[in-house]
Amino acid sequence: MTAQTLAELAALVGGEVSGDGSLLVTGVAPLEEAGPGQVSFFANKKYRAAFEASKAGAVVVARDQAAGGGRSLLRSSNPYLAFARISTLFNPAAVAVPGISARAEVDPTARVDASAQVGPLVSVGPGAVIGPRTVLHPGVQVGAGARIGADCLLYQNVVVRERCVLGDRVALQPGCVIGSDGFGYALDMEGEGQGPRHFKIPQAGIVVVEDDVEVGANTCVDRATLGVTRIGRGAKIDNLVQIAHNVEVGPLCIVAGQAGVAGSTRMGMGVAVWGQVAINGHIEIGDRVNIAAQSGVAHDVPAGQRVAGLPAIDERRWARNAVAFGRLHELRRDLRDLMRRVAKLEEEEKP
Numbered sequence: 001m002t003a004q005t006l007a008e009l010a011a012l013v014g015g016e017v018s019g020d021g022s023l024l025v026t027g028v029a030p031l032e033e034a035g036p037g038q039v040s041f042f043a044n045k046k047y048r049a050a051f052e053a054s055k056a057g058a059v060v061v062a063r064d065q066a067a068g069g070g071r072s073l074l075r076s077s078n079p080y081l082a083f084a085r086i087s088t089l090f091n092p093a094a095v096a097v098p099g100i101s102a103r104a105e106v107d108p109t110a111r112v113d114a115s116a117q118v119g120p121l122v123s124v125g126p127g128a129v130i131g132p133r134t135v136l137h138p139g140v141q142v143g144a145g146a147r148i149g150a151d152c153l154l155y156q157n158v159v160v161r162e163r164c165v166l167g168d169r170v171a172l173q174p175g176c177v178i179g180s181d182g183f184g185y186a187l188d189m190e191g192e193g194q195g196p197r198h199f200k201i202p203q204a205g206i207v208v209v210e211d212d213v214e215v216g217a218n219t220c221v222d223r224a225t226l227g228v229t230r231i232g233r234g235a236k237i238d239n240l241v242q243i244a245h246n247v248e249v250g251p252l253c254i255v256a257g258q259a260g261v262a263g264s265t266r267m268g269m270g271v272a273v274w275g276q277v278a279i280n281g282h283i284e285i286g287d288r289v290n291i292a293a294q295s296g297v298a299h300d301v302p303a304g305q306r307v308a309g310l311p312a313i314d315e316r317r318w319a320r321n322a323v324a325f326g327r328l329h330e331l332r333r334d335l336r337d338l339m340r341r342v343a344k345l346e347e348e349e350k351p
Contacts, residue, residue: 003024006025006057007022009089013076019058019071028090031050034056038056038057039060059073062075062076099118104121106124120138122136122139122141128146128147137156139158140156144163147165149166150168156174156175165207165208169211170212171215173217174218176219179221182222182246184200184263203222207224207229208230212234213232215231221237222242229248232269233252235250238256241259244265247262247266253270256274256277258275264281268287270287272291273291283297286305298311
């Protein structure tokens, strides 16, 4: 993108300028690295020292931010979103370069839109469909009968297994697997005369990933045992997440790194699941639930609740319990002392 004035950027993001609106902006950078022609971002007071020392030509801040120490400010009611939009202007998404690499393997029965880009070492199976302007980076594997929508971006070594479906504008980061087998086994004590064994239950369902979803690197979304595992519109799933068979992740959910969701759990709209959360199978998580990092959710959670801990309980109750836990040794000592004193008093009161 060519350079823009600060006033032009403010108009694009619905902000207002304090300072030099004619400042020519050529890009974005962190507070510590930004130069006179770049815009940076400040919203967390932890970085005040960096903000005050920054050489950035302008900084995106909240509307009530105090003076910027002589530098220009772009004030916004949502500074994080405003900066994200500005950064997107200077770092646009890659545009598909139409064509199929000579080193790709595309089955004759597959349908690849003429505007799509298929890179080297990509495999597209029988009957698969690749939509307009979709980019398949090197090493992507698309299984038989899989359907990928328009404007999707599949990075290196992504696997979309047979019959799975991606909507439009889906982004899959490197190593992501859509449609791996769910973890389903039945214990067979006889084993056809060979002794006990775990008998694999066929994972005959699929995964449906709806529009505007992003799935992180090395995350696995298992296909359903029967039916569909579904990732709802606009959901964002981080790296190293496990989504088990027949799970339903609702629209606009956030699932952070190393979280795991067990089979057949249903999550409503706008649920936030933070890092290393474990969610039990066959439960219901209501709309807009917030689950704190490292929590373990064993039971249904009604809509709107904020929970934390293992097992997960109301966030405020968990915080009080956590404070008490830090003093557990002292509380135990005081209780033992109190019990001795009560016992002594009772002994003295005996006739």
